[in-house]
Amino acid sequence: MVPLSWYVAVACVLFTIGVIGVLACRRTIVILMAIELMLNAGNLLLVALAREFWSAQAQAIVLFVLAVAAAEVAVGLAIIVRMFELKGTLDIDEVNLMKW
Amino acid sequence: MDFLWTKHIWLIPFWPALGALANGVLIPRARKTLDVVSTVAIGSVAMSFLCTVFLTAELASLRIGNPAPVEYFRWIDAGDLRVPFALLFDPLSATMCLMVTGVGLLIHIYSMGYMAHDPDPGRFFTYLNLFMAMMLLLLLADSFLLMFVGWEGVGLCSYLLIGFWHRKESANRAGLKAFLVNRVGDAGFLMAMMLIFVTFGSLRFDEVLSNAAIRQASPTMLFAITALLFVGATGKSAQLPLHVWLPDAMEGPTPVSALIHAATMVTAGVYVVVRCAALYSAEGAASALVAWIGVITALLASLIALAQTDIKRVLAYSTISQLGYMFLACGVGAYVAAILHVVTHAFFKACLFLGAGSAMHGTGGQTDIRKMGGLAKTMPRTTVAFWIACLSIAGIAPLAGFVSKDEILHHVFVSTYAPARTLWTLAIITAFLTAVYMFRLFALTFHGDEQAMKRGAHAHESPSVMTIPLMMLAALAIVGGLALGLPYPPGLHLLNHFMRGWLIIGRHHGAEDTGGLGLALALAAIALAVAVSGAVLAFRFFRGPYRRVELLQRRLGFAYTLLSRKLYIDELYDIVIVGPAVGLSRLAADVTDTRGIDGIVHGAAAIAYRAGEGLRRLQTSHTRVYALAMLVGAVALVLYLARGMLF
Known part of the structure; x- marks a missing residue:
């Protein structure tokens, strides 16, 4: 039996990696992947806690998160494709039209 | 035959009011030729004159000294204040109404010739008829309040008719002057009315002007009421020190000067004093005031008239002087003599004005x-x-x-x-x-x-x-x-x-x-x-x-x-009253309003604008900066929620 604290630790590490990925990387694909990483860190935590506390609600939420994440990836990738078509680059810092 | 004219006093002011409505609103613009509008106007005044004649004949034949007022409907019912819409046709109002409708009829006919070349006879006759209706309401009213309606109505029509040729700057100024000077008198009338209500608990003539009621009132209150009523009368009847508007009122068409500013409206002040004769007789000091103001006005106005060169201004000062005689008569208790002079003055002064108008007409203005x-x-x-x-x-x-x-x-x-x-x-x-x-x-x-x-x-x-x-x-x-x-x-x-x-x-x-x-x-x-x-x-x-x-x-x-130079009274008023009033208005307009009130409004807008200017720099369009801000916010939120566990 793996103790709960290990799951929490792994989830924290994954989430931190995700945050750093979003803040530090300029490539849009990588940012999208880092966001996925953060979502899955959350999922992992939810599943672990669900087993610990025998909660069916938490498991249901995990399923919802998976579905929403899939949709989010689809929209995100579509945005990235359009962005590449317009700008010819995937660098997030190049996309800066929406300022004062 | 049980038809009694006495029950139908309302017909007298009704006809001119109907005429004004027809000329002003009902007749389409395209059909408002001189013939149409003058026929309506003259016809309505003629009807009014006939009704007055019948009513007077009936009044004389019934031999009732003091007929009761005829109540038509409840007008104001508010707490203790109960004022019905009631009209009174007694010998005093009968005399005045006969004079007003009779002289008014002749002047209306004259106007048809005088205004023949005016581009807007419809407006002229509308105002003239409205004036007649208001004047008759003033004379027939059975309470101070209803009288005040007519009082203000004739003031309005006077203003409209003085400024009838509204493209003339001087006519506009004269109309405004007449209106504003009259406001001073009207304020006196209003205050008198309030004091009457406080003292007598009623505004109806039969309840206020009865000897029994007057005996119970305190002399101080009676003096205040009569003096304030007289202030109102000096405004309307152009007595010192409120006479300055009447000479300027000659800017209006001459029939207007004859009808309003000589024969009828300016005698309204005399009518009020005579109507309240019971009050003035009970209060000697106010009567003396009336007599002295009257005689001084008569003397000064006739002196000024000696040196005027404008034909209508001479007549205007003459009117002021003759009105002074009427007040002098009121002041010494000769009320019938005052009314007699009102009537004869209407005859000869209307004749003088119409003659002056005819002379102006014949010499091209x-x-x-x-x-x-x-x-x-x-x-x-x-x-x-x-x-x-x-x-x-x-x-x-x-x-x-x-x-x-x-x-x-x-x-x-x-x-x-x-x-x-x-x-x-x-x-x-x-x-x-x-x-x-x-x-x-x-x-x-x-x-x-x-x-x-x-x-x-x-x-x-x-x-x-x-x-x-x-x-x-x-x-x-x-x-x-x-x-x-x-x-x-x-x-x-x-x-x-x-x-x-x-x-x-x-x-x-x-x-x-x-x-x-x-x-x-x-x-x-x-x-x-x-x-x-x-x-x-x-x-x-x-x-x-x-x-x-x-x-x-x-x-x-x-x-x-x-x-x-008219004793420099206009100049004196310019310095003492008009100057400071205009100065104060300037102060209110240029300083209080533009700097004070506008300053607050504009200042609030400027603050919002500047704040927006500064804050929009935050919108950098760097997605990663936004993400960092989100992270900082999320961490802060978590720390806040978990503050109990951490500290």
Whole structure:
């Protein structure tokens, strides 16, 4: 039996990696992947806690998160494709039209 | 037949009101020709006149001294204040209404000729009819409040008609001046009305003006009420110190000057004082005030009239002076004499104004009497009518003006008020001056030296639609006095006889003993001698070469300047009242409003704008900066939620 604290630790590490990925990387694909990483860190935590506390609600939420994440990836990738078509680059810092 | 006119007083103001509605709103613009609008207007006033005649005949035949008011509907019912819409047709209002509708009818007919070339006769006759309706409401009202409605209504119409030629800057200013000066008087009337309600608990005439109610009121309160009512009267009737608007009101069309600013509206103040005779008789100090203001106004206005060069301004000051006589009569308790003078004055002054209008019409709008003259040959009918009216106002026996003025002088002389002789002396000086300025006006306008006669040769007589009303008014100016107020024997004084039931009031200054026939004849002889000498003197002098007139003016020097500048009263008011008021308005407009109130509004907008300017720099369009901000926010939120566990 793996103790709960290990799951929490792994989830924290994954989430931190995700945050750093979003803040530090300029490539849009990588940012999208880092966001996925953060979502899955959350999922992992939810599943672990669900087993610990025998909660069916938490498991249901995990399923919802998976579905929403899939949709989010689809929209995100579509945005990235359009962005590449317009700008010819995937660098997030190049996309800066929406300022004062 | 149980149809009683007495129940249908409302018909009198109804017809002109209907006429105003028709001319103003109902008739389509395209069909408002002079013929249509003047027929409607004249017809409505004629109907009103007929109703008044029938009502008066019935009133006389019923022989009721004080008929009860007729209540039509509940008007104001608020707590203790109960004012029904009620009209009262007693001898006083009957006399006034007959005068207003009769003279009004003649002036309406005259207007048809006078306004023939005006582009907007529809508006003119609408205002004129509205004025008639309001004036009749004022006279027929049975409560101070309803009277005030008419009072304000005639003020409004006066303003509209003075400024009728609204493209003229001076006409607009004159209208505004009349309105604003009248506001001062109206404020007095309003305050008097409030005090009346506080003191008597009612605004209806029969409840306020009863001797029983007056006996219970405190003398201080009575003085305040009567003095404030008189303030209202001085505003409407152009007495000192509120007389300044009337000469300027001559900017309006001449029929308006004749109807509103000579015959009817300006006598509303006299009517109010006479209507409240019961109050004034009970309060001696206020009566004395009325008498003194009256006689001083009469004297000063006649002095100013001596030096005016505008034909209508001379007549305006003459009106102020004659109104002063009426107030003098009221002040010594000679209320019937005051009303008699109101009526005869309406005849001869309307005739004078219409004559002046006819002269202006014939000379292409000339109003400067120095540039007129010699009209006697080319405008014979106008000249005769004007001459008769001049004789009448100057007080030549046995014309109307002589009869009523003599009655006032007589009452002043025998009044028990201590300085009655002083009042009488001032009044007789005024009578002399009246004859002088009227015949100066007559000589300069219709006669004059050879040069003037040549100028007059180009004039033309006015159409008969104008001269016939003129003739009729001249006829009234001859017989009006003797017919209404035959001085001897006492029983044949028609107005006294008609108003006897109404006049059961305690006289304060008025003496019961009139001093017998000998005194009356002596006084009449003095008045007549004064009038004739003034008239002959002025006519002979001003008929001659104008050089002599100019020489006299130079000799008089400052005295002449003082009079021709109207005693500098307008200038004084400009400095003391108008200047500070305009200054204060400027201060409010330029400083308080633009800097203060606008400053707050603009300042609030500027703060929001500047804040937006600064804050929008945060919108960098760097997605990763946004993400960092989100992270910081999320961490802060978590720390906040978990503060209990951490610390």
